[in-house]
Amino acid sequence: MEKTPAALRVGFRLLEWFCSIDHLDMVSGDLLELYNIRVHRKGKWSATISFYRECLSLIYQFLAKGKSEYHLNNMAMFKNYFLIGIRNLFKNRMYSLINIAGLALGIAGAIVIYQFIITEKTYDTQFSDSSNIVRITSEWYQDNEFLEHRAAAVPALEQIFDASYPEVKNYTRYHKGSPNVVRFTTSNNDEIKFEENEIYYADPSFLDIFDIDFIAGNPANALQGPNKVVITEGIASKYFGGANPIGQTLKFDGEFDFSCQVSGVVKDFDRNSHLAGNMIISLETKANLVPFEIYENWIWRSFYTYLVIDPSTDLKEFESKINEGVHLKIGDYYEQRGYKVNFQVQPLKDIHLHSALFEEMEVNGSAQTIHYLSIACLFLLLIAAFNYINLTTAKNLYRAKEVGIRKVVGAYQINLAAQYLIESLMVFGIAILLSLALIYFLYPIVQEFVGLDFSLDFLSNSSFWILLNVVWLTGGIVSGLYPALVLTTMKPTIVLKGSFKNSTGNLRLRKSLVIFQVALSLMLAISVLLISLQIQHMRQRDLGVRKENVLVINGPKVKDDRYLAQLESFKQQLERNPAVEYFSTVSSLVGEVTGAGRDFRNEDGSSQFLRIIRVEYDFDKVMEMATVAGHTFAKQLPALDSGLVLNEAATKQMGYAHPEDAVQRTITWRNSGDPIQSKIAGIVNDYYPSAQSEAVPTVFILNRTFSAPWDPEYYIVSLQPQNFNSTLTSIVEIEDTWKNTFTADPFNYYFMESFYNEQFKSEVSFRKILGLFGSLAILLSCVGILALASFSNFMRQKEIGLRKVLGSSEIKILMLLLKDYVGLVLIGAVIVLPLTYYVFSVWLSNFNYRIEMQLWHFLLPVAGLLLLVTTIISIQSFRIISINPIKVLGSD
């Protein structure tokens, strides 16, 4: 006999395992013969590959076929395991249903959290240079006091990166422009216009560093030279529909009036990138527009700066090298102006989860949330798996006799264990399939309810499937292992005599699993409660100003010399509307802390950097601010003489002990040109611009005197409190007024309160997702407790019967049964409460303005769970208790 080639041995072994003995000889002969022919024709490699391919196809064809009664291989036994497994599932339909449904819910929940975590963790990994890109941020100090840490740096920083920085491979600036009205005139003179808020300016190298997919245009020169704009697909279809956008001209009206030629269309920016923007204009355009030299500017700190650096660079060293370089270049330029600036280097991938600086491009995620969610995800899987273990061990005790018989007819322990492992793998497999189906059909609802960015993209991700298989195998094996060990180590003589009932060790384990479930559920429930309370607390913070029923309209971007007249006319028309209380404009809304500020010099010569807000008359009336001293801007005075209005914090900062002292004092400051001397007209009360901030020292200046066209302006209108429908009608009326007055600008409105609430977005979605899974966890735990109760009650039927015969009342028996479970819940609570307290004292310490944890925050969920558990157990026990004792005792 010729020796089998070594490369084929595995294949033959597989055939021996899986093919029926009837065909084995013939089939393996065929394969070998074919192999020999192919070796001649196509060579060894190709022949081996074909061999294995056919081998697998044969196994598939012959898997279970064959007439012989005698099997050489394990196929039949495996088949038998499956068969018994399926029979068992059907025999205990109720248990199986609870078991599989519980597992499936748990797994589905875990998958949803998993996909959320993955999306958050893969932010900014899609660029080919992702791991080498860093962002330079800047930390600013004024008079040695910390001012702000900005996500952006200054535009002139580029100058230091010369030949002495070999580690810097590429460099780009990205700068957010103010909102513009963008217009496109079609060939038949129709005008398409929208307000755009996501306009950015960038160096040509931007497209190189962030390799965003181009649909049209050439990335190499798309941002080369002035007046070029690269737009996203979304923008392209908004302005040009199906037509070719390349080479078309877009007009921009805003801080400057200019037009740009569309030089490229890119795919919409990936959602999982911190980069924002849908129109990218070449930076040269801006450089030509502003009246100073951008590239020489070391003060304008709103240029996001990205570098591609050599992977071997040490970030700390690089950081100090940059700061030294800046010093070499400009000496003590900053110090002369009272500043100290510290540039910092931040890896791109850390931005989304680890960076929350001033003026980030978008609200970033938080690593902490991801942390909590990963734990919640694990909890959910654990609860589901514990349910499975609990239910299975309980159920399988009925199968003790089966095990006994199998052992007597010669099964080894390993065979029996295989039987249980296969059953648990089966159940896990079915549950996983079911959970995928659940997600597939329910994800729109999850999306709606949780408000998460949830897509099915992860289904095409191979690492997801690998992880799913890992969960399946470990879950299946680990949770199958315990029942398998318990059952297979039983002695057949004892089991077959029928004396096997319930070992205490077994019960103890099941109880501790239930305690664990209860503890986890309680933790989740308390978390949801505390987070909700904190959000509520922040929402309802008394800010010192009114944010309810204040309509905000984005101010017009198209302004010319008629603007002031238009504003007056708009105001007069509004004041005729009975629904409108007051009208004004502001440059910063409640809910945002803007960075605009100026130096203000006192009469004694000391100067302070204070935040400024540009307003119109009546701003204090719209926002319901109280005048503490003096008066606010008076219409009867000429606008130039109307002076400044400070808030109390600013008064203190300027060194006045009492607000009254400050009134009519002179302050010297500079808006954009020569120093201006203004009188302090009055003092208004402080307010908190956001949920977490303290009162910010602020100077209010009259917009019509000191505004530049690019300063942001919001129209604010306070409305009479009225019902929803009449509010809507008023808005429509205001819209009409707007359209008549500002013909060139679109009407974009929202309410101040919803703008304010935007800042809690991440907390709200955290609560929602935790709420969803908290309720899932509680549901699963209840199912687990129910199953445990129904099983142990069944076991105690006779005991209950005897008790009744001996005269116990039904209530007493119910109390007896309840006692155990109440105990379990209490033990769970005792274990978990201190832990939760600790976790939340950490979480709450993130907030300056926060709730104090109180006893009822913890006791309420415990009481709720107790009530739930008692109800479930009582309903379940009622049936057993009300059985006539003769029925259960009769058979003995």
Add this chain to the structure above:
Amino acid sequence: MKDTNLGGFEELVLLSIGTLTDDAYSISIKNALEDYTERAPSIGALHSALMRLEEKGFISSYEGGASKERGGRRKRFYTMSKKGLEALIHAKELRQQFYTQIPVLKLT
């Protein structure tokens, strides 16, 4: 599995068994099919067709001797049964009936 319908691939396999007479075993059948149709069936598909044919009683089989190139493993030879021949003829007649109904073919 007492279905006596003859599938397309099965018919081809049956035909090649008929032509190969004494030397019809899996590999030679595969080669014959490859020669005529220029498409090589996988050995698994072929075996499954052979098994179906045998279950339907269209072919019978016997074990032949061992050979060196098969590593000492035996071949299984197939011969067409009377029922198989009938099935082939039936299939051919069925087709013929249809052909006569196609107007384009009628004219020629």
